[in-house]
Amino acid sequence: MSASNESAAGKSADGTETEKPKELTPGAEEGLSEAEARTRLAQFGYNEIREEPSGPLRSILGRLWGPIPWMLEAALVLEVVLGKLAGPALIAVWLVFSAVLGGVQERRARTALDLLRSRLQVSSRVRRAGNWQILPAREIVPGDLVHVRMGDIVPADFTIDEGTVEVDQSALTGESGVVPRSRGETIYSASSVGRGEASGTVTATGPRTYYGRTAELVRTARSVGHLDQLLFTVVRYLVNIDAVLAVALVAAVLWRGEDLLPLIPFFLVLVIATVPVTMPAAFTVANAVEARTLTNKGVLVTGLSALQEAATMDVLCIDKTGTLTQNKESLAALVPFAGESEDEVLTWAAASCDEATQGPVELAILGAFKDRSLQPLSRKKFVPFDPAIKHSEAHVNRDGQALRVVLGAPLVVQQLAEPQPELMARVEALAASGARVLAVAAGPEEHLSIRGLVALADSLRDDAAELVKAIQQLGVKVLMVTGDTRATAQAVSRAVGIGGHFGDAEDSLHNPLEYDGFANFYPEEKFHLVQTLQRSGRITGMTGDGVNDAPALKQAEVGIAVHSASDVAKASAQIVLTVPGLQGIVSVVSGGRRVYRRMLTWTITKIARTVELAALLTIGYIATGFFVTPLALIAVIVVLNDIVTITLATDRVQGSSTPRQWDVREIAKIGGVLALGWLVLGFVILWAAMNILKLPTLQIQTLMFVYLMYSAQATIYITRVPGRFWSLAPSRYVAAATIGNVAIASILAAWGILMASVPVVLLAGTLGAVLVASVLLDQVKISVFQQTGLLGSSSPSGVNAST
Numbered sequence: 001m002s003a004s005n006e007s008a009a010g011k012s013a014d015g016t017e018t019e020k021p022k023e024l025t026p027g028a029e030e031g032l033s034e035a036e037a038r039t040r041l042a043q044f045g046y047n048e049i050r051e052e053p054s055g056p057l058r059s060i061l062g063r064l065w066g067p068i069p070w071m072l073e074a075a076l077v078l079e080v081v082l083g084k085l086a087g088p089a090l091i092a093v094w095l096v097f098s099a100v101l102g103g104v105q106e107r108r109a110r111t112a113l114d115l116l117r118s119r120l121q122v123s124s125r126v127r128r129a130g131n132w133q134i135l136p137a138r139e140i141v142p143g144d145l146v147h148v149r150m151g152d153i154v155p156a157d158f159t160i161d162e163g164t165v166e167v168d169q170s171a172l173t174g175e176s177g178v179v180p181r182s183r184g185e186t187i188y189s190a191s192s193v194g195r196g197e198a199s200g201t202v203t204a205t206g207p208r209t210y211y212g213r214t215a216e217l218v219r220t221a222r223s224v225g226h227l228d229q230l231l232f233t234v235v236r237y238l239v240n241i242d243a244v245l246a247v248a249l250v251a252a253v254l255w256r257g258e259d260l261l262p263l264i265p266f267f268l269v270l271v272i273a274t275v276p277v278t279m280p281a282a283f284t285v286a287n288a289v290e291a292r293t294l295t296n297k298g299v300l301v302t303g304l305s306a307l308q309e310a311a312t313m314d315v316l317c318i319d320k321t322g323t324l325t326q327n328k329e330s331l332a333a334l335v336p337f338a339g340e341s342e343d344e345v346l347t348w349a350a351a352s353c354d355e356a357t358q359g360p361v362e363l364a365i366l367g368a369f370k371d372r373s374l375q376p377l378s379r380k381k382f383v384p385f386d387p388a389i390k391h392s393e394a395h396v397n398r399d400g401q402a403l404r405v406v407l408g409a410p411l412v413v414q415q416l417a418e419p420q421p422e423l424m425a426r427v428e429a430l431a432a433s434g435a436r437v438l439a440v441a442a443g444p445e446e447h448l449s450i451r452g453l454v455a456l457a458d459s460l461r462d463d464a465a466e467l468v469k470a471i472q473q474l475g476v477k478v479l480m481v482t483g484d485t486r487a488t489a490q491a492v493s494r495a496v497g498i499g500g501h502f503g504d505a506e507d508s509l510h511n512p513l514e515y516d517g518f519a520n521f522y523p524e525e526k527f528h529l530v531q532t533l534q535r536s537g538r539i540t541g542m543t544g545d546g547v548n549d550a551p552a553l554k555q556a557e558v559g560i561a562v563h564s565a566s567d568v569a570k571a572s573a574q575i576v577l578t579v580p581g582l583q584g585i586v587s588v589v590s591g592g593r594r595v596y597r598r599m600l601t602w603t604i605t606k607i608a609r610t611v612e613l614a615a616l617l618t619i620g621y622i623a624t625g626f627f628v629t630p631l632a633l634i635a636v637i638v639v640l641n642d643i644v645t646i647t648l649a650t651d652r653v654q655g656s657s658t659p660r661q662w663d664v665r666e667i668a669k670i671g672g673v674l675a676l677g678w679l680v681l682g683f684v685i686l687w688a689a690m691n692i693l694k695l696p697t698l699q700i701q702t703l704m705f706v707y708l709m710y711s712a713q714a715t716i717y718i719t720r721v722p723g724r725f726w727s728l729a730p731s732r733y734v735a736a737a738t739i740g741n742v743a744i745a746s747i748l749a750a751w752g753i754l755m756a757s758v759p760v761v762l763l764a765g766t767l768g769a770v771l772v773a774s775v776l777l778d779q780v781k782i783s784v785f786q787q788t789g790l791l792g793s794s795s796p797s798g799v800n801a802s803t
Helices: 034-044 056-062 067-081 086-119 226-256 263-274 279-295 305-310 342-351 360-371 410-416 423-431 464-473 486-496 523-535 547-555 567-572 583-624 631-650 664-692 697-719 732-751 760-788
Strands: 123-128 131-136 145-149 157-168 178-181 192-204 299-301 315-318 330-336 378-386 391-398 401-408 436-443 449-457 477-481 540-544 558-561 575-577 653-656 794-800
Touching (some): 226 583, 279 305, 299 583, 305 583, 315 523, 330 423, 342 401, 342 449, 378 401, 410 436, 423 449, 423 486, 464 477, 464 486, 477 486, 523 547, 575 583, 631 732, 664 697, 697 760
Parallel strands (some): 315 477, 315 540, 540 558
Antiparallel strands (some): 123 131, 157 192, 378 391, 391 401, 401 436, 436 449
C-alpha cells in the first residue's frame, strides 16, 4: 500500500474500504488531554472484544458424541436387546455423569484461563498531554497518538504520522511475510512489528478495527506434550492386555460350548474401563489449578502443557538483563576517543536514541543528556536499534555537514568504523565490573570513526544469586545466554554463581553443556542452541524478551517471556513472568513437579486398577463360570473412581528435588506389581467366599464389588507418596472422595441397593484385609521406587498444601 493510494476512507488488509472516523486528530503533537481521552473512552468504549463462551448444555451434549461415548452407547443398546434394564440404566447414568463432570471441569479450567487473560495485558506507548507514557492497550481511544517498535503487537488501527515499519499481517490475512508501511499508510490491530518504529494517530479501536479485537496473547493450543504421549502409550498397553485376556476368555467359552453373545457387552465395558473417559478433564484441571496458583506468584501460564514439561526440564537458558539484573540502566562512565569530550560522546550517543522507544538504554542516555543540558544535533533520519544487527543509527546535520551516527555493540561498531587499536582493551576494562558497554561512531557515510564508549550500569538483583542457586538445587543446569560482551557476561555470571567458562555461537553447537554460558549471542543463535540441546535429549527452557527470540521461545519445551518482554515474545512463550527476576521460574519448576506427582499417581493407579479389574473378571469367569462382578456394578466402580480422578488435581504432594522423566516401563512395572498384589488378595477372598463361607453367587458378586472399590481407594494412597502412605495427608477433596467412595460402596452392599446385601461383618472383614494388604504393598512400593528412582527424592519445600 502506498501513500498515494490512501484516501479519507482508507483500505483494510484485504483491500476493502473502511470508514475513517471523523474529528480524531489530536491537537498538534501533544496527543489528547486526559479529559478528552476519558470522553472518547465513554463514547467508543474499551479497546477490546469479549468472547461469548458456548453454553453449558452444548458443551455437555458434545461430550455424548464421539468414539468413546459411541462404545458406551453400543453397550447400552446390546444390554437392552438382551432384556436387561439395570445395566443400561447405570451405563446411561455413567454417560451423563461423565459428560456433566467433563463440562463442569472444562468450564472451571476456562474460568482459570480467563483470569490469566485478564492479567496478561498488551501495553502501548501513548502520548497524552505532551508526555509519553505506557498504558494498557484496552484504554486506547480513537485520536490517541501511539508509538510502536519492533516486537510490538499493534494495539489498534492507526495511520502512520512518522516513521517506517515492516509489519506481519498473517494474523489478519493468513499469509506469512512482512509488508512495509510508512507515513500516511494504515497498520492494523493484531499485526506485529518486525522491524522499525513509527508513531501515528489511532483511527479505530475494539470492534471497529479490521481485526475486531485487541491482540490476543494467550495460546492454549500446542503440540502434544511428552505427558500426553505417555498417556496414549499407557492406554495402548492396557488395551493390549485386555485383548490377550479377551482371547483367553473367548477360548474358554468356546471350549465349554457356551454362547458368546452375553460376552459382547462385557468386552465393550472392559474397553471403556481401560480408556480414561475423564482423562482430558483431569489433566486440564490439574494444570489449570496449578496455573491459577502461579498467578499469585507473578507467573502467567498461557500454554498449559508447559507446566507438564517444566517437571522434566533439565536445562534453562537465561538472559542477563531484567532477569539477573534490575533492568534499570544508568550512565556509569563515558570514555572519549580521539580528542572528543565526554559531553560530545554523550551528544553523539543521544542522537541515536529516541524517547518514544521508552527502552532502558535510551532512557538512561537521554536522561543523562538532559541532566547536562546539552544541545541536541539536528537529526534527519533515525533507524532504531535492531537485535539482528546490534546497533541503532541516525543521520544528523552538524555545522552544515551531513553525518552518520552509529550506537551499538563494540564488536559491531568496530566493523563499521575505522580501526581503533585500543578499543577492545578499554571495553574489557569497563566490562570487568559488569557494566554494559556501547560504542558510538560518527562521521561521513563511509568514513566513520569511533568517538567513544558509553558504559551503562545495571545493578544485579538482590536475590539473583540466591534464586540461581535454588534453580540449580532443583537439578536444572543454568546457562547464561547474552548479547553482551564476554567480559560483561563473565562478571555477572560469576557474581550470581553460574560460572565464568563462556563460549561463542560456534561452541554452542558442540557440547554446549560444557560451558556456563555464551556471550556476543545474536537472537537467532538462541534458536540453534535450543535445537542442539534438544537433539542431545535435553528438555530445555529458554527465556527471552524480543521479537527475534520468538522462534527460540516456541522451539523450547518451556518458553518463558521475561517481565520486560515484547508483545510478540509473550505471544510466542508458554509462560510469562509478570515480575522481574527468577523467582517465577523457581515457582514454575516446583509447580510442574507437583503436577507431575499428581498425574503420576493417576497413571500408576489407572494401570493397577485396570489390570486388576480385567484379570479378576476374566480369570474369575474362566474359573467359576460367572462374572465375579456384574457389568452394571463395573459401571458404578468406574463412575465413583472417576470422581477421585478429578480431585487428584488438588492433592497435597511433595515436589521432587530433581527433574523427573516419564518412563513408561518403570511406571508399568509399579502398576503391575500393585495389580498382582491385589489380584492375589482378590482370589483369596473369592476362594474363601465360595469354599469357606459358601456364599451364593449374588453375594459373592457384591463382596467382590466392595473389594474392588476398597482396593482402588487404597491404591491411590499407596502411590501418591514415595514413603509410607500415611506420611503426608491428602487434600480435603481427595480425602472426601476416597472416604465417600468407601462409604457409598459399603452402604450399597449392606442395604442391597443394585446388588444382593451382605452382612456388615463381611464388609468389615474385607476392609480389614485391604488395610493389612495396603501396609504390605506399601513396603513393596517403597522398594520398587528405590530401585527405579521414579519419584526421586522429595523436597519439603515442594509441599503444596492444596485443599
